Amino acid sequence: MNHRLPHTFFQREVTDVAPELLGKILVRQFDDGSVQKFVITEVEAYRGRDDKACHANKGLTTRTEVMFREGGLVYVYLIYGMYWMLNIVTGEKGDASAVLIRGIGDISGPGRVGKALQLDKSFYGEDLFSSDRIWIENSEQKITFKAVPRVGIDYAGEPWIGKPWRFIVKK
């Protein structure tokens, strides 16, 4: 029997949480009551204020405010005016770290993930343990993964570009 991951699972080092999320089950219950479950297949870690590729590196702003809270919350934002990125806040309060969900089930690409889950700004700050719309369930499924550099962050410069913080499930 699956059960939701507790807050303590997320309140750890983001580089530990990210790979462990692979193989876990992302559950979305839509407004009409239907439920869809997806296996998490690809994630990226964004590690707090020091990480120049992380939105929180510019300090606390209206947009990143939720990342500065405790792990276990949802951080969503609109990119390029059309794609909702789904992130999970990790670490202790003030860590400002998060995991970007880049792939679930057969869907690959963070923009398509947001589209499939029908995300919008109302998910900002959603609590993964108490929400009745979106949460993550544990899984005993054993998976193997590979770690490679993140994409789309050339502006961050080294050493951040080289960090192998993009985790992908191996088939």
Added chain:
DNA sequence: CGCAAGATTGGC
């Protein structure tokens, strides 16, 4: 208050 750019995608 105006403007440039973004953790992307898909179409030409």
Added chain:
DNA sequence: CCAATCTTGCGT
């Protein structure tokens, strides 16, 4: 290779 489309953050 570039447009779509809109919020945020920073400069004027």
